[in-house]
Amino acid sequence: RRMFPTFQVKIFGMDPMADYMLLMDFVPVDDKRYRQHAFPSRRYAFHSSSWLVAGKADPATPGRVHYHPDSPAKGAQWMKQIVSFDKLKLTNNLLDDNGHIILNSMHRYQPRFHVVYVDPRKDSEKYAEENFKTFVFEETRFTAVTAYQNHRITQLKIASNPFAKGFRDCDPEDWPRNHR
Amino acid sequence: RRMFPTFQVKIFGMDPMADYMLLMDFVPVDDKRYRQHAFPSRRYAFHSSSWLVAGKADPATPGRVHYHPDSPAKGAQWMKQIVSFDKLKLTNNLLDDNGHIILNSMHRYQPRFHVVYVDPRKDSEKYAEENFKTFVFEETRFTAVTAYQNHRITQLKIASNPFAKGFRDCDPEDWPRNHR
DNA sequence: CCCTTTTCACCTAGGTGGTAAGAT
DNA sequence: ATCTTACCACCTAGGTGAAAAGGG
Numbered sequence: 001r002r003m004f005p006t007f008q009v010k011i012f013g014m015d016p017m018a019d020y021m022l023l024m025d026f027v028p029v030d031d032k033r034y035r036q037h038a039f040p041s042r043r044y045a046f047h048s049s050s051w052l053v054a055g056k057a058d059p060a061t062p063g064r065v066h067y068h069p070d071s072p073a074k075g076a077q078w079m080k081q082i083v084s085f086d087k088l089k090l091t092n093n094l095l096d097d098n099g100h101i102i103l104n105s106m107h108r109y110q111p112r113f114h115v116v117y118v119d120p121r122k123d124s125e126k127y128a129e130e131n132f133k134t135f136v137f138e139e140t141r142f143t144a145v146t147a148y149q150n151h152r153i154t155q156l157k158i159a160s161n162p163f164a165k166g167f168r169d170c171d172p173e174d175w176p177r178n179h180r
Numbered sequence: 181r182r183m184f185p186t187f188q189v190k191i192f193g194m195d196p197m198a199d200y201m202l203l204m205d206f207v208p209v210d211d212k213r214y215r216q217h218a219f220p221s222r223r224y225a226f227h228s229s230s231w232l233v234a235g236k237a238d239p240a241t242p243g244r245v246h247y248h249p250d251s252p253a254k255g256a257q258w259m260k261q262i263v264s265f266d267k268l269k270l271t272n273n274l275l276d277d278n279g280h281i282i283l284n285s286m287h288r289y290q291p292r293f294h295v296v297y298v299d300p301r302k303d304s305e306k307y308a309e310e311n312f313k314t315f316v317f318e319e320t321r322f323t324a325v326t327a328y329q330n331h332r333i334t335q336l337k338i339a340s341n342p343f344a345k346g347f348r349d350c351d352p353e354d355w356p357r358n359h360r
Numbered sequence: 361c362c363c364t365t366t367t368c369a370c371c372t373a374g375g376t377g378g379t380a381a382g383a384t
Numbered sequence: 385a386t387c388t389t390a391c392c393a394c395c396t397a398g399g400t401g402a403a404a405a406g407g408g
Contacts, residue, residue, distance in 0.1 A: 002375070036386075092388085105387080120300070146388050147377090154377075163375040166394035182399070216362075272364085285364080326364050327401090334401070343399040346370035 004161050007085045007111055007140065014075030019118035022068040022078065024085055026101055029108035029141055031057045036149055049150055051143060054106070061094065061102040072118050092146060103144040111140045184341050186266040187291055187320060194255030199298035202248040202258065204265055206281055209288035209321055211237045216329055229330055231323060234286070241274065241282040252298050272326060283324040291320045 007024060014020060035054035066088045070077070089100040096102055103109055117131040118124075124131070148154045158164045187204060194200060215234035246268045250257070271280040283289055297311040298304075304311070328334045338344045 158377070161376065163395060164377060165396080167377055338401070341400065343371060344401060345372080347401055
């Protein structure tokens with residue numbers, strides 16, 4: 001499935017005439033597996049609001065990469081509007097052959113954003129290091145799940161994702177302006 | 181609206197590592213305007229199967245061009261599968277600002293397909309002539325209309341365009357194999 | 361009359377969380 | 385008990401010709 005919200009980025013400082021590839025990947029935040037409850041219990045109507053460590057992480061998944069489908073493109077093209085990675089999809093299927101990003105459920109991940117300058121020089125491989133920049137936004141960390149573990153996350157998604165409009169109790173269009 | 185069927189082309193002989201732009205435009209086939217009937221008549225239940233010349237063409241429309249949205253891309257990318265111009269849209273609105281191709285209704289057009297080699301040399305403008313190839317398939321000529329003038333064309337479209345499935349009398353899936 | 365414009369029901373295509381059944 | 389899978393109704397987004405209304 002897609003990520004929601006989508007990872008979006010505004011870019012400055014490229015050479016407008018040069019070609020760049022934009023891509024994303026996901027690295028584990030830690031070496032842990034998470035779970036909802038330490039002990040069996042009926043006290044929680046719908047899971048808890050915090051995660052507990054359940055032990056060591058499962059074996060790492062193949063480290064796939066997602067190229068922005070407009071890659072390669074000129075710096076001017078990338079900079080003239082917000083770049084949105086809305087075609088990026090996540091899966092927990094280790095045998096996936098749709099090229100989706102493979103993650104372990106119940107593990108924490110840090111999305112990373114990479115910019116690659118397409119070096120026109122013949123021996124460009126030599127400069128791979130300097131033609132490559134990585135950007136990490138820690139506020140985009142998340143726990144991968146197969147089903148939501150927290151009502152407030154579910155409600156936030158239903159309220160903000162247009163495709164979940166069918167599950168809304170009231171229409172946000174009817175809200176007073178100062179509540180939007 | 182879109183063209184249907186979509187203009188599609190299979191490409192051979194490019195340099196796999198070089199960049200190319202692919203584009204289409206439309207040129208008038210002649211300097212004529214067409215119409216259905218020479219004289220008022222009630223003999224035709226739904227128009228005629230042939231076109232009659234109605235006089236000289238209307239003033240030529242702005243000669244817009246449609247770049248395939250994957251442009252620019254490497255020869256290897258273009259050659260590895262059929263290239264489909266399914267994002268190309270036609271309009272009769274001279275003031276259109278969606279970048280659609282502007283055509284005069286009731287006029288005949290010849291679609292043209294152009295391949296532009298993106299020359300990496302600094303003085304590439306000098307070689308514009310040799311880096312540009314045009315391909316014309318006369319069987320793709322058509323008369324632009326705002327509404328179909330012939331029942332058999334309407335039925336052919338309904339039978340073959342998936343988006344018109346709602347107007348089909350019977351489901352082609354139910355046809356015997358040798359009729360498909 | 362002939363053609364164009366506008367609106368509409370009906371599709372394709374695909375992104376949501378809910379839900380029930382399945383797996384461990 | 386906890387988590388995963390498969391399927392579903394319900395959306396968004398947009399491509400069809402029909403039909404009615406409008407213009408010359």
